[in-house]
Amino acid sequence: MNPTRKRRLIVVSLILGAVGIAATLTVFALQQNMTYLYTPVEVLGGKVPADARFRLGGMVKAGSIERASDSLRIGFTVTDGDAEMPVEYTGILPDLFREKQSVIATGTMQGNRFVASEVLAKHDENYVPRDVAEAMANAHKKHAVPEAAKPEAK
Template structure:
């Protein structure tokens, strides 16, 4: 093989290797930032699997919210109509956070409770993320809940 072809082949191999490495790094970075949405019943059935970090969606159960005196620790339960999952969050909750309201919490399971690092509350009556709306719609059908149209 003459020197010109050898150099071209080496250059092509280096470019392909660099592109492969860049693609692998981007894929790893994106995968670490992906957080799947699960309902409490899916989590308790083990469908969340070994997910280190995921989103928990549902409604804040009535009568479950507690906050320690002079503390930012919030304890509440999220329900989907079939199951309840205790949630612990340390921080300032959104202004619209309240019982009987839709919530999405991002965090991890520790034992039988969900430790949230971020809590989002539904911000008006007409908007709900598609994933939550689909899962809550299935729960409404299952439990024969009347919904306003």
């Protein structure tokens, strides 16, 4: 390799290395700051400042959904396994919203209730055909697997 190319190779590699290190440090620094959501146990533990608008994430507790008959108001409980938090929301819910589904609600605490202005459903990375889901549900029923482990058929 001639000296000019060698010099260029070294300079370009050094710049690339420096940018790489800078990006890595930024990613590590952001790790603490970029909390997209808080879970109920973190909220009850006082990690969220009072009156702050934040995102609450967790699973919709089975059997906790209550719909008002005269409006779009809905109440449900979000759980992370350790703690629970009652949530109130008025508006249209996404298709994936259902019991035992991960949701992310944006809003503020009012008393001990979380009043959401937006509710998003989180999809997991599993794609299962309906017939397989049903077969799995039947097998779970046959072998008496507890409710929580069962995939839901629509």
